[in-house]
Amino acid sequence: MVHAPILAIAVPLLGAFAAPLLAKLDKRARDAWVLAAGLAVAVFGIAVAVKVLGTGTPWVYTLGAPSPGAAVTQGGFPIRIVLVVDALGAFMGIVAILAGAVGLLYGLHYLREEEGKTLGLSLLLLLWAGILGLVYTGDLFNFFVFLEITSIAACALIGYRVWESRPPEAAFKTMTMYTLGGLLVLVAVGLLYGEHGALNIAYLSKLITGSAVERLALGLLLGGLLMKAGAVPAHMWAPDAYGEAPAMATVVLVANTQASIYAIMRVVFTLFGGALARPGIGWLIASLGTVTVIVAVLMALIQRHLGRLIAYGAVSQIGYMLLAVGVAAVARGGFGEVALRGGIFHMINDAASVGLLFLVAGAIRRAVGSVDLMGLGGLGRSLRWESGFFLLGALALAGIPPLNGFASKFLIYESAFRASPILSAIAVLASILLLAVVVRAFHGTFLGPEPKEAPPSPKGMLVAMGVLALLILVLGLFPGFFLGRLVGPAAKALLAGRAAYLAAVLGG
Amino acid sequence: MGNLPFVASMMLVAIGFLALITRRNLIKLAIGITVIEMGVNLFLVSLGYVRGGIAPVYTYAPPGFKQMVLPTPQALTLTAIVIGLATTALLLAFIVVIYRHRGTLDAGKIRELRG
Amino acid sequence: MSVVVRTITRVVLPVALAFGGYVIMHGHLTPGGGFQGGAVTASIVALLVVVLGGERLKGAKGWLSVLEDVGAIAFVALAFLGIGATFFRNILAGSGGLFGAPVPTGPNPGNLNTAGTLPLMNWAVGLKVIAGLGSVVILLSLFGREDG
Numbered sequence: 001m002v003h004a005p006i007l008a009i010a011v012p013l014l015g016a017f018a019a020p021l022l023a024k025l026d027k028r029a030r031d032a033w034v035l036a037a038g039l040a041v042a043v044f045g046i047a048v049a050v051k052v053l054g055t056g057t058p059w060v061y062t063l064g065a066p067s068p069g070a071a072v073t074q075g076g077f078p079i080r081i082v083l084v085v086d087a088l089g090a091f092m093g094i095v096a097i098l099a100g101a102v103g104l105l106y107g108l109h110y111l112r113e114e115e116g117k118t119l120g121l122s123l124l125l126l127l128w129a130g131i132l133g134l135v136y137t138g139d140l141f142n143f144f145v146f147l148e149i150t151s152i153a154a155c156a157l158i159g160y161r162v163w164e165s166r167p168p169e170a171a172f173k174t175m176t177m178y179t180l181g182g183l184l185v186l187v188a189v190g191l192l193y194g195e196h197g198a199l200n201i202a203y204l205s206k207l208i209t210g211s212a213v214e215r216l217a218l219g220l221l222l223g224g225l226l227m228k229a230g231a232v233p234a235h236m237w238a239p240d241a242y243g244e245a246p247a248m249a250t251v252v253l254v255a256n257t258q259a260s261i262y263a264i265m266r267v268v269f270t271l272f273g274g275a276l277a278r279p280g281i282g283w284l285i286a287s288l289g290t291v292t293v294i295v296a297v298l299m300a301l302i303q304r305h306l307g308r309l310i311a312y313g314a315v316s317q318i319g320y321m322l323l324a325v326g327v328a329a330v331a332r333g334g335f336g337e338v339a340l341r342g343g344i345f346h347m348i349n350d351a352a353s354v355g356l357l358f359l360v361a362g363a364i365r366r367a368v369g370s371v372d373l374m375g376l377g378g379l380g381r382s383l384r385w386e387s388g389f390f391l392l393g394a395l396a397l398a399g400i401p402p403l404n405g406f407a408s409k410f411l412i413y414e415s416a417f418r419a420s421p422i423l424s425a426i427a428v429l430a431s432i433l434l435l436a437v438v439v440r441a442f443h444g445t446f447l448g449p450e451p452k453e454a455p456p457s458p459k460g461m462l463v464a465m466g467v468l469a470l471l472i473l474v475l476g477l478f479p480g481f482f483l484g485r486l487v488g489p490a491a492k493a494l495l496a497g498r499a500a501y502l503a504a505v506l507g508g
Numbered sequence: 509m510g511n512l513p514f515v516a517s518m519m520l521v522a523i524g525f526l527a528l529i530t531r532r533n534l535i536k537l538a539i540g541i542t543v544i545e546m547g548v549n550l551f552l553v554s555l556g557y558v559r560g561g562i563a564p565v566y567t568y569a570p571p572g573f574k575q576m577v578l579p580t581p582q583a584l585t586l587t588a589i590v591i592g593l594a595t596t597a598l599l600l601a602f603i604v605v606i607y608r609h610r611g612t613l614d615a616g617k618i619r620e621l622r623g
Numbered sequence: 624m625s626v627v628v629r630t631i632t633r634v635v636l637p638v639a640l641a642f643g644g645y646v647i648m649h650g651h652l653t654p655g656g657g658f659q660g661g662a663v664t665a666s667i668v669a670l671l672v673v674v675l676g677g678e679r680l681k682g683a684k685g686w687l688s689v690l691e692d693v694g695a696i697a698f699v700a701l702a703f704l705g706i707g708a709t710f711f712r713n714i715l716a717g718s719g720g721l722f723g724a725p726v727p728t729g730p731n732p733g734n735l736n737t738a739g740t741l742p743l744m745n746w747a748v749g750l751k752v753i754a755g756l757g758s759v760v761i762l763l764s765l766f767g768r769e770d771g
Binding site for chain 1: 706709711
């Protein structure tokens with residue numbers, strides 16, 4: 001298990017490349033192989049989390065070194081690529097593993113053989129590897145590479161249904177935005193390298209003094225990552241992408257978007273947490289987050305397409321996370337830490353609730369063939385499980401107690417109120433509007449005067465949805481346990497744990 | 509004169525953005541993105557340039573050389589080129605599929621996903 | 624296709640193949656490597672598409688995708704070789720065996736038998752790039768047709 005961090009990245013890569021070969025021999029061998037790879041990734045990711053949270057120190061793994069811990073060569077200069085997993089990275093790894101495992105399980109039954117199932121599974125594994133690499137890496141350029149791996153895999157998945165007219169358009173739009181965002185990040189990486197001659201996040205973080213070039217790099221990094229996260233005004237791609245991607249991919253796409261939020265946290269609190277810890281950045285991110293919340297909810301109100309409606313809901317949740325990050329960057333420590341806990345806890349809640357809604361929408365699409373709210377209705381009788389899952393996910397998304405969405409949103413409201421009552425009020429108002437949106441969606445889909453017949457979903461898909469539903473209930477009923485064990489250390493790792501992060505890589 | 513490559517790379521980026529904003533043809537949009545990419549790549553390579561430096565290949569170095577240019581930005585650029593290639597291929601594939609569905613490349617006419 | 628293109632292709636083809644192979648093989652000694660050499664070699668596929676038309680190369684898609692997967696798996700497997708120490712650890716370098724000769728210091732004509740797993744990785748990447756770019760070119764040329 002000394003190699004667990006890299007194995008969690010390498011195994012899905014291997015799985016993705018070997019799956020097409022196995023599919024040529026036997027389709028069932030491929031399914032078994034994909035499942036085995038998924039299981040292995042889950043084992044490695046959880047092992048990483050257990051060790052990091054158990055010891056309380058970041059886990060440093062150096063690629064190509066004589067021993068995994070040898071991150072620096074003589075002179076204290078980190079020359080090799082390192083993976084650094086602190087409590088936040090471990091938490092994000094768990095979120096990614098959850099989303100990826102559910103997506104794989106669902107995809108094995110959702111995808112049809114004649115529509116390129118092998119390709120879909122391979123891309124899903126590739127996207128998974130990219131996300132895990134993104135959250136585990138401790139090297140800025142490696143970070144860019146993983147960012148682009150997720151972009152390419154995600155866009156190929158969004159355009160998976162090439163035989164329809166809308167997915168390729170959504171994929172083109174998303175690819176354009178992702179590429180531009182990635183290029184902004186690349187220029188920032190170049191600027192930081194030109195200034196300090198290093199790419200290691202910990203080493204760079206120690207050297208940053210707040211010069212004009214570094215400020216430019218910070219702005220470019222934030223700009224690129226906000227584009228990838230789908231914050232207003234760069235949100236146009238998100239509803240298209242979520243709405244048109246196959247359902248099993250949307251779950252992982254949500255995790256991918258959250259990885260961008262993770263990256264923003266890493267940049268603001270770890271990389272620029274020393275000399276450039278200015279509250280102005282926090283205010284900027286918080287206001288962008290609030291605008292994102294309100295714009296996305298208003299757009300969700302007028303949607304007819306169920307997938308796009310949920311997609312706007314997902315964008316609004318990104319806004320809540322950004323609000324939390326912003327508030328935490330305004331006040332590092334104190335209520336800022338509360339905000340960070342809310343934001344980090346909201347990630348796993350968002351992955352569960354939005355993921356569940358997307359999976360149900362996918363099941364409806366598979367059963368009925370359309371997700372236009374005008375033509376749906378009365379499905380509650382024949383799709384009994386699905387309607388229950390949808391209601392659960394919808395209420396969790398809107399933040400109704402005692403479901404999980406309430407716990408994290410409450411932390412965000414509370415801390416945002418300390419920073420600015422107006423932002424908090426807007427966030428609460430948006431949450432109420434969101435409730436109206438999801439209730440309308442539930443009514444339009446499952447209720448209605450005449451009951452409609454629909455074939456039941458395969459068991460595997462129901463199991464995948466059931467996992468997320470169970471998670472929503474568990475997270476909602478025992479938020480204290482998760483806040484104390486998982487989320488609290490993750491929030492601490494960003495603020496007070498910055499010194500430990502640098503020390504773990506650079507020694508001393 | 510030392511800043512000329514940086515000016516050129518910024519101009520490439522600006523030209524690419526101009527293409528993205530003013531053009532409606534999907535292929536021209538893809539070209540715009542590629543031009544921006546090239547600008548960024550040029551920027552990275554010029555970052556690593558050392559005046560009077562030679563190519564960072566040890567076995568080719570003449571005896572008594574003074575300085576080599578930095579190899580790391582070149583490695584970064586190569587990686588960025590590879591990624592750019594994959595991106596461009598994917599974009600072009602999407603464009604071909606869109607064209608087959610719609611029979612046009614005009615971005616203004618194929619916006620089915622608005623709002 | 625015109626006589627000019629066909630004749631030039633016949634001349635260029637072996638040259639491009641040899642040059643691509645050289646760039647991959649000397650990847651650890653000179654500028655170049657798996658991707659660059661693979662791209663040079665894959666340009667042959669582009670030439671063939673121009674000369675023969677994508678239709679006649681359709682049959683190659685299947686084994687090109689196999690080759691691509693083999694290249695990718697070989698790369699990850701080579702990285703796994705070092706797992707005794709760390710992932711990507713270059714255990715062959717300086718071992719005296721295959722590609723294990725010590726790197727000579729100072730200006731020298733270069734020794735191909737150095738750098739451990741790097742040349743092998745160059746070949747793996749080269750294989751993947753040849754197959755990957757080749758199938759991209761063939762697929763894009765087929766896309767316009769009804770049955771693409």
